Amino acid sequence: MEELTHFDQNGNAVMVDVSEKEETKRMAVARGVITVSRPVFQAVTEGTVKKGDVLGVAQVAGIMAAKKNSELIPMCHLLMLTSCKVEFIMHEEASQIEAVCTVKTVGKTGVEMEALTGVSVALLTIYDMCKAMDRGMVIGDICLVEKRGGKSGIYRREDECCD
Amino acid sequence: MEELTHFDQNGNAVMVDVSEKEETKRMAVARGVITVSRPVFQAVTEGTVKKGDVLGVAQVAGIMAAKKNSELIPMCHLLMLTSCKVEFIMHEEASQIEAVCTVKTVGKTGVEMEALTGVSVALLTIYDMCKAMDRGMVIGDICLVEKRGGKSGIYRREDECCD
Amino acid sequence: MEELTHFDQNGNAVMVDVSEKEETKRMAVARGVITVSRPVFQAVTEGTVKKGDVLGVAQVAGIMAAKKNSELIPMCHLLMLTSCKVEFIMHEEASQIEAVCTVKTVGKTGVEMEALTGVSVALLTIYDMCKAMDRGMVIGDICLVEKRGGKSGIYRREDECCD
């Protein structure tokens, strides 16, 4: 059975030793949503066209946070990302904004944490920029969608985690 | 009607001007949950006693992230936090770990983003430390629970945002 | 006669002691330009409307860098900025993009370095995002335009430093 790998036999928290691992191409996709009020949904949608660009700022924030991942998550290894992007999907009926972060690297460990951190900070940035209109927004359904590369192979989430 | 405050009249993203605001005592509480598999729930629960302390690491990560908030969220002001803590509540039936982050400051703007960032990074750290056992964990229901201080007064979430 | 203030009498580099200074409202405006080729100028102008938003990304980068100023400039004091914005002016004839950064604080020292750093990083970001089209761009005329607050009073640049 699998165990928590971030502890040694004495219970010390450690960065897992990946010295012997191969460098392989890796990618990960994560997603999450922020549920907002109608007026916020409308302001963001219109804002991207004519007033101010909430999603543009959130996109930059998400990418910069993905690069900072190893400074935020204590036991994460630093990786040199070879690609990173954050995209948004507007779900009008549900009044939700979905963020999707795709990260790639060539390295010894995977980039799922980078993708999850990118999504989280992109959504937090939307919250920040819209909080004067609505403090009741909820961020949720943050999950790993897909992961490729490395010994553990391909992971793909089967069910829809949010709807 | 209220508007997006992080843009000027030309649509430029800006840090809102708080120069004229009073310094007042402020606090904010945010929360969120990570839904994990049974084996992960058990490993975390036991780990805090005898093997390795997932929640101890996540607690430190959350506090350090709350302090870093203004580096992550582009339009946030830097604030000198006067208090920060992250607590965890184990929901065995739901197989969920709830993180609650409480932040205080004496300053010109509120600390809700610091609390939300603290919660998010604490939960991401739990994900990271348990992902070898389960990649299907979902982070959600991240919301502001309470906010005090400043011109806008007290905010308190009425409904339960997660259950 | 005035002297270099960042050294003590033994020639040690020091952060100037501002413990006894009053906290006052302060602001600073800095500016600078990047001279680009025609195709770059056009791509940036159009991009802000329909393809990709170079200036939007540069604006975020400038604001975030202004907040990071004390980490970059060794002898600068950390200040809590109460306001920060970066604006761009397109000079079509000169094929130049001008960045103007305005910063405010209530504190013991001025914010001219924050404004200058904001301008510099905004312009460097434009360089980065356009360098695939033109590596010959030149960044220049970075200067302090105005400064208010503190014992030294108002500074206002009289001549036009770039044209």
Next chain:
Amino acid sequence: MEELTHFDQNGNAVMVDVSEKEETKRMAVARGVITVSRPVFQAVTEGTVKKGDVLGVAQVAGIMAAKKNSELIPMCHLLMLTSCKVEFIMHEEASQIEAVCTVKTVGKTGVEMEALTGVSVALLTIYDMCKAMDRGMVIGDICLVEKRGGKSGIYRREDECCD
């Protein structure tokens, strides 16, 4: 015709995907100048010998900033620099201090942004340390001088960008 590469087909700002690129030896040289008043020029020149070392501090600041480049410029990839130096040339007649930053790496993308950032922060540090004597200093002529390695081969600036 070449295009802005930092956007995908939908206009999203992205870190360019370099996963498939070869790791090659790369170097870049950037330069820039700060034009200062006579008294500042003299203070800096003498200071390096007997009072306090403005250029020594600026050198350290420039190298540390080059290493931080990917945290400042949103779409830049992190690279492990294998070499970095900042040198200064005193132009007495023009009352200018020229900074030259040379950076090397073995990696998938070039280091021109690291060199340009190193130059910019070195010059900003000189400004900071001398601003008590003169607020009218101007930073300019920041440009890429040379670039080697990678698919695009050798770039060398032909004209003198500053004089």
Next chain:
Amino acid sequence: MEELTHFDQNGNAVMVDVSEKEETKRMAVARGVITVSRPVFQAVTEGTVKKGDVLGVAQVAGIMAAKKNSELIPMCHLLMLTSCKVEFIMHEEASQIEAVCTVKTVGKTGVEMEALTGVSVALLTIYDMCKAMDRGMVIGDICLVEKRGGKSGIYRREDECCD
């Protein structure tokens, strides 16, 4: 009896709540030494005059680290330092370089950690710059020398902690 203050009654690590504390002028002095081989001692001494300035670089590193203290020490509050300096004393007979870091602030908590961090990083930088000559250097006797301000009043170390 005094207790560990960085934990709440449930054993959670917390940033101590200082919201109710007065802002007062505070200062702290810390020191430490690095014991080096004769050739290193000589190289550093001469270097400061004619070759390269080990101590100049270490001074900048120490000041910058003092400013970064709250990012390094998890439960430390961010403080706006109003003054920071690092000085070196050469002990030729003992072949030791002593670093002394003095920090001031006007704030709600003390700056002893800032001073201790400044000393530590200054000494580590000396180690780094000299390690090609001698890997056997030892850093030690890092202690708080003096502390003023705040409710606990003046602390002054009575014995000499290193000799």
Next chain:
Amino acid sequence: MEELTHFDQNGNAVMVDVSEKEETKRMAVARGVITVSRPVFQAVTEGTVKKGDVLGVAQVAGIMAAKKNSELIPMCHLLMLTSCKVEFIMHEEASQIEAVCTVKTVGKTGVEMEALTGVSVALLTIYDMCKAMDRGMVIGDICLVEKRGGKSGIYRREDECCD
């Protein structure tokens, strides 16, 4: 005879050029101690079991600082650590807590500075969390214990540096 390698022939501080070096597996072990009062020693020992976990927090701080090493030590190269851990040994008779930091990488330069920085920040964190009980604690005997990999081969400290 060996010389200071962090300066070029003109005395400029530089990051040593390692472009031509091979990537090899490297490791380093560093150690150090903090000497504390009896009550502190007891509080830490008991705290790890039932109240609050000083050493758990210090462990996280040490690992995160090792990853941040190149931001703290000006002339250090960034390296992607493949493994990092911090362990503590309680010396009851001497009333000392010893920290040992082990770091690995596959890279062009060694990781001794990462290990030394990890030890230093872990010990500073213990100081911070116990300083309400005792301000007289002394940190010392920080040294490199072992180093493997790279051209210079194996280094192993022969004498015991602290006892």
